[in-house]
Amino acid sequence: xxxxxxxxxxxxxxxxxxxxxxxxxxxxxxxxxxxxxxxxxxxxxxxxxxxxxxxxxxxxxxxxxxxxxxxxxxxxxxxxxxxxxxxxxxxxxxxxxxxxxxxxxxxxxxxxxxxxxxxxxxxxxxxxxxxxxxxxxxxxxxxxxxxxxxxxxxxxxxxxxxxxxxxxxxxxxxxxxxxxxxxxxxxxxxxxxxxxxxxxxxxxxxxxxxxxxxxxxxxxxxxxxxxxxxxxxxxxxxxxxxxxxxxxxxxxxxxxxxxxxxxxxxxxxxxxxxxxxxxxxxxxxxxxxxxxxxxxxxxxxxxxxxxxxxxxxxxxxxxxxxxxxxxxxxxxxxxxxxxxxxxxxxxxxxxxxxxxxxxxxxxxxxxxxxxxxxxxxxxxxxxxxxxxxxxxxxxxxxxxxxxxxxxxxxxxxxxxxxxxxxxx
Amino acid sequence: xxxxxxxxxxxxxxxxxxxxxxxxxxxxxxxxxxxxxxxxxxxxxxxxxxxxxxxxxxxxxxxxxxxxxxxxxxxxxxxxxxxxxxxxxxxxxxxxxxxxxxxxxxxxxxxxxxxxxxxxxxxxxxxxxxxxxxxxxxxxxxxxxxx
Numbered sequence: 001x002x003x004x005x006x007x008x009x010x011x012x013x014x015x016x017x018x019x020x021x022x023x024x025x026x027x028x029x030x031x032x033x034x035x036x037x038x039x040x041x042x043x044x045x046x047x048x049x050x051x052x053x054x055x056x057x058x059x060x061x062x063x064x065x066x067x068x069x070x071x072x073x074x075x076x077x078x079x080x081x082x083x084x085x086x087x088x089x090x091x092x093x094x095x096x097x098x099x100x101x102x103x104x105x106x107x108x109x110x111x112x113x114x115x116x117x118x119x120x121x122x123x124x125x126x127x128x129x130x131x132x133x134x135x136x137x138x139x140x141x142x143x144x145x146x147x148x149x150x151x152x153x154x155x156x157x158x159x160x161x162x163x164x165x166x167x168x169x170x171x172x173x174x175x176x177x178x179x180x181x182x183x184x185x186x187x188x189x190x191x192x193x194x195x196x197x198x199x200x201x202x203x204x205x206x207x208x209x210x211x212x213x214x215x216x217x218x219x220x221x222x223x224x225x226x227x228x229x230x231x232x233x234x235x236x237x238x239x240x241x242x243x244x245x246x247x248x249x250x251x252x253x254x255x256x257x258x259x260x261x262x263x264x265x266x267x268x269x270x271x272x273x274x275x276x277x278x279x280x281x282x283x284x285x286x287x288x289x290x291x292x293x294x295x296x297x298x299x300x301x302x303x304x305x306x307x308x309x310x311x312x313x314x315x316x317x318x319x320x321x322x323x324x325x326x327x328x329x330x331x332x333x334x335x336x337x338x339x340x341x342x343x344x345x346x347x348x349x350x351x352x353x354x355x356x357x358x359x360x361x362x363x364x365x366x367x368x369x370x371x372x373x374x375x376x377x378x379x380x381x382x383x384x385x386x387x388x389x390x391x392x393x394x395x396x397x398x399x400x401x402x403x404x405x406x407x408x409x410x411x412x413x414x415x416x417x418x419x420x421x422x423x424x
Numbered sequence: 425x426x427x428x429x430x431x432x433x434x435x436x437x438x439x440x441x442x443x444x445x446x447x448x449x450x451x452x453x454x455x456x457x458x459x460x461x462x463x464x465x466x467x468x469x470x471x472x473x474x475x476x477x478x479x480x481x482x483x484x485x486x487x488x489x490x491x492x493x494x495x496x497x498x499x500x501x502x503x504x505x506x507x508x509x510x511x512x513x514x515x516x517x518x519x520x521x522x523x524x525x526x527x528x529x530x531x532x533x534x535x536x537x538x539x540x541x542x543x544x545x546x547x548x549x550x551x552x553x554x555x556x557x558x559x560x561x562x563x564x565x566x567x568x569x570x571x
Binding site for chain 2: 015041043044047052053057058059060061296297300301304323325326327330332334336379380381382383384386387406408409410411420421
């Protein structure tokens with residue numbers, strides 16, 4: 001019998017192991033991971049492709065991590081099914097693991113759109129080391145690539161491939177890039193920076209078929225767009241989204257909507273069964289309800305909270321919200337919360353635009369409380385605003401200073417400041 | 425553990441702490457060489473904020489709850505449990521700025537290369553951090569605080 005069983009060895013699984021060991025140094029922990037080298041940073045696979053990171057530098061935790069924390073790691077193994085009544089997980093090699101507490105940290109799976117040619121050689125997704133290694137192995141002979149999807153993952157892979165000298169066409173169905181976290185203006189500025197690298201951007205468009213190479217129809221030779229344009233290329237990267245991996249619990253008593261539903265303690269509706277990360281729908285502190293937020297830091301913190309609770313230290317998950325930070329194409333962008341309010345009459349919007357730099361900063365307020373912001377080009381004080389959003393601080397007194405050069409912690413009311421600092 | 429605290433009434437916002445911070449984090453430890461010749465140029469890990477008549481010198485507070493450590497995509501930020509310090513490993517940093525997004529003090533910033541971050545490390549090679557030693561008005565205090 002294993003005291004703590006974790007399925008998934010990425011951000012959430014690692015967070016859970018660290019938290020459990022803070023509370024319970026000896027209880028048995030076992031972890032199942034499909035990947036042989038699970039403790040790497042998935043967001044760093046673009047740095048791996050661009051050769052800015054190596055397998056050694058992209059380790060999220062050291063190779064001794066499992067040993068150091070006395071974890072029995074079943075790497076390269078898949079959990080096949082779970083018997084929640086008997087509390088047993090069956091592995092693909094026939095082993096059965098009996099548990100006391102179970103964490104589902106199964107993550108997400110990249111969406112592969114149904115279209116002709118999607119199984120051709122040279123078509124990749126981009127969420128795992130294996131896909132990064134696959135792309136890397138093709139780069140010696142590839143000259144051009146089509147990236148389908150202008151979200152964070154699409155932009156990250158485009159940046160990496162540009163650095164490797166590959167000619168990129170980035171295709172996005174929406175009319176702007178990274179539409180979840182950017183507004184029209186931010187996208188326009190980002191587009192200018194990206195196009196300056198020679199990258200071709202095609203917005204409001206998508207691929208309907210992947211075409212073969214002349215002489216070898218099984219290998220990627222190009223794509224056919226919805227408007228019948230043909231773009232030739234040697235590689236296609238599909239970056240259109242990630243779905244929660246819920247196949248283990250799909251026909252069970254575990255409550256699922258799009259993802260596994262968890263409470264503020266990261267517990268599912270089944271006693272002793274917890275879940276975290278991309279597989280779940282968890283608390284959003286801004287909208288105050290559960291939603292899917294497939295973000296690495298939230299997976300890690302969710303895993304930690306699950307770990308504490310599994311080990312008996314009751315801990316509430318603060319929640320996350322839509323938030324992104326990036327530095328692709330050497331353009332720093334941080335975006336948090338509601339940045340495109342649907343009914344603008346209820347919101348106040350403060351803006352600072354300096355297109356020549358480029359710098360674009362936008363803050364969205366509702367009833368004198370910040371609900372979202374985009375900082376593009378200049379990001380240094382973003383964390384102060386993040387705290388103001390998270391704590392729902394009324395900023396009526398400092399509103400006109402929020403975008404000034406002098407804004408800082410010193411602009412906050414003295415009581416807030418003294419709470420934050422040891423001040424004499 | 426070591427901590428720097430600020431005497432708000434004594435800080436005059438002169439910026440000398442920034443100068444000594446920059447110098448301490450330069451390769452040459454020589455102001456002229458560091459400014460003219462080093463690449464990437466060393467940056468100060470301190471920000472001076474002024475809201476007249478009050479000024480304040482702000483740096484990483486080595487928070488107990490370490491939001492930057494939990495947010496770090498690369499595993500480059502770690503908490504040293506012995507010293508209570510938040511340590512940044514420049515070799516592992518991928519420059520994603522996620523720590524900047526979550527730092528409540530705004531005390532993490534991109535270094536001059538634009539590829540990794542810079543933040544206060546409490547001058548590990550010195551008994552007392554350079555900013556504290558060189559503050560002309562004794563506005564900064566280096567204390568050992570209980571965990």
